[in-house]
Amino acid sequence: MTGTTCDAPLALSNAAVQQLGHCNKCGFCLPACPTYIETGLEVHSPRGRLSLMEAAWRGELSVDQGLADALSLCIGCRACETACPSGVHYSTVLEAARTDMVRRRRRWVIPAPAAPALLRLVRHRRVFRAAVRLGRAARRLPLPASLTPLTAMLPARVDTPRAGAAPRASRSGPAVHFVDTCVMAAMFPTANRDAVILLSAAGAHLVGAPKSEGCCGALEAHVGHLETARQLARTQVARWERHLAPDTWLVAHSGGCAAMMADYGRLLGDDERWREPARHWAAQVRDFATALAALPSSLRFRGTGARVALQNSCHLVNGLHQGGAPATLLAGIPGDQFIPLAGQDRCCGAGGVYNLNQPAMARQVLARHLAEGERAAVNVWLVNNPGCALHLEQGVQALGGRARVQHLATYLRERWVDKAPQDFSQEG
């Protein structure tokens, strides 16, 4: 493929152009945008970026490094979509613009050289997992500067699935297929296992083998590799079509992946063959906390006196619109103090591989959250997305590591009052 020249106007999909037409520049998105909050600059606001993309599409603004810089500082958290009274689907425009910029074969959008390799890596489970272990070892070795930020992203603790109570088989509850998602499976298998145990205990009828499912395409879509993302989506939907009953819930403990999967209908909207299956698939996607809350048995938890804050996955909040369930769950746990922070639903700055590409802004965004947690004397940060987990872990460590970062499922599993099923005691 030969890239189009730099001088041509930005090419956008029809869907993206349609979205541009719905922005009347009211500015309601500005206070929701993490990079606007940090910079106070219109260029780094959603309204600003939409204006830039529109001007570049109309040929009124050059497609150059300046535009690339402006667009690449966007984390892609989609908080602007939630704030928008006009329902502008900002991410459609951003993804289309990034796709065109990538097509031009410039290194504008992904400045970190290692990131593309990482994207390919996550699609291969075993290799990825080996790389994580290798990378942890490599952290102690002198490395080229370009790789250093990558190793810093690796999880601090070696995470091997611990032995837990075997999932109790349930035949009566809703059929649930737990999608283990690639980064979670490689880096946080324990959290995945905890999620499965809790879902099962709450009455889920677990179906399907959680192995080697490949990537959902979220990371790819994020950086403008839309075609690759579509291909990955087709693979996912095809597998589901073959193996699972239509009413099976697709549950993930990764807000970003869940939101991506719930977006397949739109992603494959122009694809005759896959449009309808993708829509069906998307409607079945549940985040772990939402699924847990909707299952027949409600589990009992008891806290240990911790001061707990939630860093909600931004795509869970703004893409999947299931951001309310984790906070509701946490508020109902006796013994711990759940502190709803003002920035709870605001992006932490991880943004897929954003923290590799824009480490300074990613750190700045996170610092605001951690400071808020510090003021509230938070000692447990809960996350529901692997990128957030890595990013927070790194940030907390940099601050001296007084707080713990935990996946929501692991936290709940630790506080689950086991072997005290309510239905049993009621019957007895």
Next chain:
Amino acid sequence: MAEAPQRSGTPAPASSWHGQVTRPHLADMAAVPADVPPARWAQLGEQLTHILPRGQVLADGVSRLAYSYDATGERRPPHLVVVPTHADDVGPVLAAAARANVPVMARGAGTNLSGGTLPLFGGVVVALQRLTDPGHVDAEHLQADVGVGWVNAALQRELARNGLFYPPDPSSHRISTLGGNIQENSGGPHALRYGVTESHVLAVRGFLVDGTPVQLLRPALPGDWDLVGVVTGSEGTLMVATEATVNVRTAPAGTTTALLAFASVAAACEAVARVVAARLNPAALELLDRPSIELVERFAAAGYPTDAGAVLLVDLDGLPAERAAALAALDTVTRADARLTFQTADSPAAAERLWLGRRAAYGALAQVSARVFVQDVTVPRPQLAAMMDDVLAIAARWRLTVLTVAHAGDGNLHPTIAYDPSDPDEMTRLGGADREILAAAANRDGSITGEHGVGIDKLEHLPLMYGPSELGAMLGIKRAFDPDLRLNPGKAIWTGPGLAAVPERTRRCGPDQAWRDEACAVLQQAHQMGAVVQITGRAIRSAVDSGALPLSTRTWTGIQSIDPDNLTATVASGLSFRELDRLLFPHGLEWAVDPIDPEETVGGLVAGALPAWREAGPGPVRQQVLGVELVDGTARALRFGRPVLKNVAGYDLTKLLVGSFGRLGVLTTVTLRLIPRQPLLWRALATEPSALAGAAWASLQQPNRPEAVVARPGQLLTAWVADPGSTWGASVDDPRAVLASLLAERMHHGGRFHRSGRASGPPTARGWDLWWPLGGVWLGPGTGLERPAVPADPVAEQLARRVRDVFDPDHLWRGGLP
């Protein structure tokens, strides 16, 4: 996509950009040559980088585009953008721009709906969003010092922590800045009860266009021009404000939100009229018509009934008992066959959801079209229904779809039309309908803009409200602040050479024409004699100077109109307060100004604007005056203001005349804001001098604050409260327990303060300068809290002299106590 031209690497000139609206009249407005050589921009950019830290001067194409628009949709890129983080840096930036002789525009969040923050002629944009220092809330004195970059909603959150609030809440409050609110004189739903931004600005600090620092204070002393009142609402054309002191209020004890659905817009408007006439004084009273309801329901799901012709959204605030009574009254007065539903929000979350629908209206419109034309006309409140009919008829005639939301309680309508700028036929029809709607509002004695500002959208329509004399006076004020017309050129007021072509507005015949002739004759005589003219009303407080020609308003009496359903009256300036009060009595209304002597004239009270005892309640004199007619020192007959609560068409020069002490012109008629008559006020006395100030402030922090508090040695603390059964004082902490003793001595005083004579001792004509208001309490000598010395600001004084010269270049008015 076909519109994207084949192009080279450099962007096309902005004039050829998509969606620009041609505005031929703007060509005249640029006082600064448009063809600044590119080298000068580069040079200026270079100079600015020496003034500001790295990264705060932006000259790249991306940044220029990002600061080229506001919420109106057109784009005019500036040449340079500066994004300072310190107010101190703004002055040197302005000075550098002055040396380069280029246009300058300051902006906040860029949510303007009239094009006020488009850098029409390029130049330097000073983006002030990052000036959030200071951010000091003084809960005790009910004031806040804020950097202009404070977002309105952020200030509200900060204040809420102290049990306070800042009433102006434009729909953009989630992102619009205090600086923008001040420059636009923003209103919002809750301006209805508590007043627009202008009522809440106490001081403005910043820079003139040449970089000179200036501080403007709300006049503490009569005879100072109210320059703060003029800068507020000047759309960034007079000065760059970087910091302000604003009044805040104690949060209401509670708020009840109700949603009323009606079969038709007419039925809803009728209900509004009845709510106003019943003096329910809601905190907000909003109307949405059927197309608006359908639109917001699709996006905000606020729970509005989509089968209704119109809904009213009503906020009632106060103590629970007050709210319950008001709610019952609201139910009663709006009960009619055409009322479909009456529901109240049962929780704060439910109320928030109802409000979300109203606030989302503008954004939701973008689903119809990215470009919407929002109008902002205000009419006297009883004419709301007729104005709505006008709007619908005009839209039908021009084959346009219009939807309307309205701050109905203020008579402020926002008819909104979606349009496509690339459709010339539609643009022509839009232009025609726009003009007719504005003319209809002006003909109903309303305003062509209530809160959005003139910007560029209404500039060419200003002659619907003003003749060349008024427009000339506004231009004079502009030149007093900005002689070269470099600050936000092409906005708010007419600066082009076409002024002479504007027809003089036809004036009413009648006695006021004779009064103008009389004033002109005296002026002419003075001019010939080289003498000065002194205006007198009843000459109660000052005798005519022997060297001056007298001009008495004593015979200028009469009432032009009382509009009890609009709560306004227009009266002759020579009318005595006693006579006015007598005429208002049958209507159950009063003018909330307390004269020392009831024989004083209304004109004298306005020109004198002596300390208003009830500042804590209805507010100072300037808030009781909606408009003036006058003859100035150049014998021009001028009319500013209208009998409407919101009016931001051009500069608010009514404010200058309030407290002008007869040194700018002689008032012939005055339009007054009226309030429901307080049957009697209760007076409370404190006996402990040492606790005076504390008790006074504590009383003002009660939700049901007294209307007046005067601290005075000897007589001690005196407070006037409307309702002796109210709970004020009941929850005061121990150090403030003095208030309890104050309440214990509460006594029925037998009526209003001014009717009971001067026994309790207001600051009289002599010695008033020893008194000063602090957070609504008037403090006199001996209270231990003397007025802090405010150093005279020579720049402000110079401005005051220039402003005087606009109205009286030959210094023919002697001025003095009326």
